[in-house]
Amino acid sequence: MWDKIKTIGINVLIMLVIGLFLFWGETYLRQVWQYNNGEKALAAGNYTMAIAGYESSIHMYTPFSSYVEKSANRLWVIGELFEKQGQPERAIIAYRALRSSFYSTHGLVNPGMDWIKRCDEKIEPLVKLIALQNR
Numbered sequence: 001m002w003d004k005i006k007t008i009g010i011n012v013l014i015m016l017v018i019g020l021f022l023f024w025g026e027t028y029l030r031q032v033w034q035y036n037n038g039e040k041a042l043a044a045g046n047y048t049m050a051i052a053g054y055e056s057s058i059h060m061y062t063p064f065s066s067y068v069e070k071s072a073n074r075l076w077v078i079g080e081l082f083e084k085q086g087q088p089e090r091a092i093i094a095y096r097a098l099r100s101s102f103y104s105t106h107g108l109v110n111p112g113m114d115w116i117k118r119c120d121e122k123i124e125p126l127v128k129l130i131a132l133q134n135r
Contacts, residue, residue, distance in 0.1 A: 024062060031060035035067045038074060047090070048079060051097050052058040054078075058101035061111065072098055072115050079122065088133075095119040095126075 038053025054071040061068055068108025079094035099119035 003018075027060050028065060031057050031062060031065060031067050034060060035071055038071065042074065042078075047082075047094075051075065051078060051094055055097040055101045058098070058112075058131045059104050061105040063109075068111070072112065075101075076115075076118075080120075083122075083126070088129050092123055092126050092130075095122045099123070 033127070034057035036053075038057060040049045041047075041049035041053055054074045055069055057071040058075075063079050075094050075098040075117050079091045082088070082091035082094060096119070100118050105111055
């Protein structure tokens with residue numbers, strides 16, 4: 001009887017490990033795919049689609065993936081580019097996409113807190129600038 005329970009327990013554990021690995025693998029592949037979509041859009045000068053791709057890549061958060069950091073850096077650079085071009089509304093879109101992406105990954109761990117803080121520091125003065133421009 002105990003041998004049967006032990007066998008069932010081991011089989012269940014193996015199935016759980018395989019299931020978690022498959023879930024992680026699919027999420028990682030989607031993350032890479034979204035990052036590549038962002039890269040293609042950025043190369044074509046389509047900043048809206050680039051932001052969407054990088055944002056989605058971060059949403060597909062997998063621990064220890066370099067694509068999360070790469071996507072965050074790309075969104076940051078796009079935001080800074082719009083700032084330099086005098087387009088604060090578009091800069092805010094990039095910074096908010098970056099910030100909200102990391103908020104969406106919060107659970108047992110809270111990755112991206114440094115990015116969230118940096119985005120908050122950028123967004124507030126840009127909102128004030130837009131308010132002044134619209135007076």
